Amino acid sequence: MISAQTHDACLQERRLISPFPVSLSGEYGKVFSNSYSWGEIRNTVKYIYADTLLGSPVMPHTAFTFSRTEDAVRFADALMGASPFSFRSGLFLAGPRRTGKSTFLRQDLMPELQARGVLTIYTDLWADRGADPADLIAETLRKTMAKLANPLQKAASTVGAVKLAGVEITLADVGQTGGLTLADALIRIGQAAGKPVALVVDEAQHALSTPRGIDAMFALKAARDAMNQGEVSQVPALMLVFTGSHRDKLVGLLRNNRQPFFGASVTDMPLLGRGYVSAYVEWLNAWLASTNQIDSDEAYAAFELLGHRPERLEEALRDIALGPGGAAALGDTVLGKAHALRDRVWADYDNDFGELNKTQKAVLEEMVAQGTGFQPFVVATLNAFARRLGRKVTKSTIQSALAELKEKGLIWQSGRGQYALEDQGMIPWLKARGLRP
Ligand SMILES: Nc1ncnc2c1ncn2[C@@H]1O[C@H](COP(=O)(O)OP(=O)(O)OP(=O)(O)O)[C@@H](O)[C@H]1O
Ligand SMILES: [Mg+2]
The missing domain is CATH 3.40.50.300 (P-loop containing nucleotide triphosphate hydrolases)
Structure with a gap:
């Protein structure tokens, strides 16, 4: 007999139920239903837990992979x-x-x-x-x-x-x-x-x-x-x-x-696109109740927002499917969840950027504006810095700003002297924030 306490601990541990990577199946079949109540989950989890206690194998499902x-x-x-x-x-x-x-x-x-x-x-x-x-x-x-x-x-x-x-x-x-x-x-x-x-x-x-x-x-x-x-x-x-x-x-x-x-x-590298999202959603929907199907278009909009990253989409869908709102909230919140996830990443950029001084900010902005051909010390770029800062700047000021940004881990310098943003995810954030020309 499993005590209520063990039961709860086990529920915690097995919170991530199919069809996500830790999904489980065993003698009792697949563990996932989108139309569950908590009681039903407990029952399912109890069986699975009992199953492992008895030592019979509980096999994790293989995660979904889209062939390209x-x-x-x-x-x-x-x-x-x-x-x-x-x-x-x-x-x-x-x-x-x-x-x-x-x-x-x-x-x-x-x-x-x-x-x-x-x-x-x-x-x-x-x-x-x-x-x-x-x-x-x-x-x-x-x-x-x-x-x-x-x-x-x-x-x-x-x-x-x-x-x-x-x-x-x-x-x-x-x-x-x-x-x-x-x-x-x-x-x-x-x-x-x-x-x-x-x-x-x-x-x-x-x-x-x-x-x-x-x-x-x-x-x-x-x-x-x-x-x-x-x-x-x-x-x-x-x-x-x-x-x-x-x-x-x-x-x-x-x-x-x-x-x-x-x-x-x-x-x-071509990004995963519609084909991937459609196949993933179709696969996922097979696990979900027919009254609670994920909409492929909405999932795609979320996927785009999350930078075409399968794990982020999965996280958005998982949190919704297993969160307190339950499956009923699924359709409404896929995009909302995607926004929240992205905002979390962007908030970090906001923090990092907020801590910089004016020169460092201007250097980062100009670097993103110029892209791969960024040349910090040519006259045109020095003029661009001056425009951004509203005053003339010397090469040595820029040199120390670059060194400080490198020190903070925000930019990278190749052995041959080229500069680039360390985290390229910051580029869309800077652009969305309104990069001045
Ligand atoms: N074709 C696919 N179908 C389903 N999931 C995929 C597919 N390609 C990648 N993923 C998932 O996306 C995540 C990232 O994949 P992968 O490690 O191949 O990316 P990467 O671009 O090499 O990442 P990194 O920048 O860390 O090297 C993994 O969880 C992987 O399972
Ligand atoms: Mg890789």
């Missing part, structure tokens, strides 16, 4: 040269935070490339923020080599040396001074695999944060040129895919001829 096959086919065509718009020099995909970049790479683009006979290699430069990006890339290549040499091998760290394409390679030395260079490692991988290779680097802009990271990017470029321009015979092609959640930082890899991928351009 069309986008994957389009990008794969371009990467493989089967399209008039080729990305043979590299595909640079930029998209805001939490909009589904990594999911797209792993669940759509990479499987599509694999189906076309391409060996795909994935590395995430944010996987370990403390590690040098160059080491993360080297480690990924080491793992790939170990696997190619022995497909049953699980961990690269236990493998000392491998023989690939007839050459003995000491894995620990890959990417280290005196060892196999990253470029040569990729060439060997291509030779051993005997098929084209696609290297997918997630959060690639992070490579710019260390000198070795930048060197690693030059090495990838060298490998690309060697493999695609026939400098080494018998080597399949190399495709490079880079993503970044910070467009301006990603641009840092290709902005001018001192950068490794000069000549390539950044493509905006």
Whole structure:
């Protein structure tokens, strides 16, 4: 028998009921009804709780995922040269935070490339923020080599040396001074695999944060040129895919001829749109009572407002479906909830901005107005600052404002001197607030 107290604790714990990620199902079926009363929930939860107590499995449902096959086919065509718009020099995909970049790479683009006979290699430069990006890339290549040499091998760290394409390679030395260079490692991988290779680097802009990271990017470029321009015979092609959640930082890899991928351009990652929202709402509605269905148009309006972020939409819908208003309030408040969520984020920006002095504010505003080409010290920009502030400013005043903004974590400066807003979500906020020209 479960006591009322345990019961309540359990209710707390299991508050997030299907169809959200922690949704549960077991012997007693799916746990979710949009037309519940609290009593009904308690009953359902009691059963589920009893079920776990008895030790029988309660399986979490898999969360909803929308396939983006069309986008994957389009990008794969371009990467493989089967399209008039080729990305043979590299595909640079930029998209805001939490909009589904990594999911797209792993669940759509990479499987599509694999189906076309391409060996795909994935590395995430944010996987370990403390590690040098160059080491993360080297480690990924080491793992790939170990696997190619022995497909049953699980961990690269236990493998000392491998023989690939007839050459003995000491894995620990890959990417280290005196060892196999990253470029040569990729060439060997291509030779051993005997098929084209696609290297997918997630959060690639992070490579710019260390000198070795930048060197690693030059090495990838060298490998690309060697493999695609026939400098080494018998080597399949190399495709490079880079993503970044910070467009301006990603641009840092290709902005001018001192950068490794000069000549390539950044493509905006397509945002999830109507197709996603319709499919998600249809999936969600299947869980809800027929009298309480979510309206797809309203959900889409909320999704747009929340910056096309699946998690935020989910949060808005979940809070409403499980909140005190219950399901009856669902239709009325999706958009209201979305507004509230966005306002919470914007209130933080408001606070941050409110604490700045006039010069710092003018610098931020001008930076957003100028966009990626922001040049703080040219005469035209100094004049623009003067207009905003109603007085003349010197370069050193601007220099210290930039340093202070950097110190506060509001702006970022690349190793090569370009500036960008650290949190790009601040841009629509600044614009909505009325950016003076
Ligand atoms: N196609 C999709 N269908 C359903 N949910 C998705 C889809 N793509 C992304 N999501 C959800 O959106 C959230 C963010 O996805 P993901 O991590 O892929 O985004 P990201 O842009 O790589 O984020 P970050 O900026 O943190 O790297 C995750 O909760 C994910 O499950
Ligand atoms: Mg990601």
